[in-house]
Amino acid sequence: QSALTQPASVSGSPGQSITISCTGTSSDVGGYNYVSWYQQHPGKAPKLMIYDVSNRPSGVSNRFSGSKSGNTASLTISGLQAEDEADYYCSSYTSSSTLVFGTGTKVTVL
Amino acid sequence: QITLKESGPTLVKPTQTLTLTCTFSGFSLSTSGVGVGWIRQPPGKALEWLALIYWNDDKRYSPSLKSRLTITKDTSKNQVVLTMTNMDPVDTATYYCAHQPTTAWDFDYWGQGTLVTVSS
Numbered sequence: 001q002s003a004l005t006q007p008a009s010v011s012g013s014p015g016q017s018i019t020i021s022c023t024g025t026s027s028d029v030g031g032y033n034y035v036s037w038y039q040q041h042p043g044k045a046p047k048l049m050i051y052d053v054s055n056r057p058s059g060v061s062n063r064f065s066g067s068k069s070g071n072t073a074s075l076t077i078s079g080l081q082a083e084d085e086a087d088y089y090c091s092s093y094t095s096s097s098t099l100v101f102g103t104g105t106k107v108t109v110l
Numbered sequence: 111q112i113t114l115k116e117s118g119p120t121l122v123k124p125t126q127t128l129t130l131t132c133t134f135s136g137f138s139l140s141t142s143g144v145g146v147g148w149i150r151q152p153p154g155k156a157l158e159w160l161a162l163i164y165w166n167d168d169k170r171y172s173p174s175l176k177s178r179l180t181i182t183k184d185t186s187k188n189q190v191v192l193t194m195t196n197m198d199p200v201d202t203a204t205y206y207c208a209h210q211p212t213t214a215w216d217f218d219y220w221g222q223g224t225l226v227t228v229s230s
Contacts, residue, residue: 001173003158036217038217040157045220046157051216091159097170098171099159101149102156104156104157
């Protein structure tokens with residue numbers, strides 16, 4: 001299985017909205033509603049931000065939202081804040097009953 | 111409160127077998143639907159899913175590493191063990207274990223990770 005494709009970097013100014021894409025195939029992203037998104041600050045463990053495409057765990061800011069269209073999932077961060085600067089990874093269930101992560105996106109707050 | 115912690119060697123030689131232990135608390139691996147997974151991250155690189163074990167001993171492995179991985183659990187000790195054979199320098203990474211909630215395909219609690227370096 002190949003890693004899901006994410007842009008290497010995305011940037012925005014404080015208060016703006018940014019969207020990170022996560023492209024897979026019909027055997028993973030497109031075939032199931034099991035896409036998750038993780039935030040990772042340097043030297044820290046990943047933190048679950050979105051699960052099942054668009055659900056937020058308790059405690060995660062509603063500035064984070066997820067969606068999916070076809071084989072591409074997206075994470076949108078609205079009202080960008082300095083603390084949002086981090087790496088973001090998507091993951092998806094696959095038709096082989098396994099999991100695959102994305103290539104990762106570095107978010108920079110200008 | 112769910113916590114997980116990885117333990118094992120920080121340095122292994124090429125061709126050796128790596129054994130990592132995930133010790134957890136706050137949940138039971140005998141609870142229906144619950145799983146524990148392993149994920150690794152080479153320095154400066156992306157996350158890579160390795161393996162998962164469920165409460166019923168069902169196991170899943172990364173297709174690219176399946177021949178080298180074994181995941182087991184000891185429910186009485188609240189531990190999950192991952193072994194990886196024939197270690198290579200490219201396996202140098204931080205290895206994480208994480209909790210997978212019931213009927214889900216995400217990891218809601220993660221350990222702090224342990225850095226394993228493969229070098230002679």
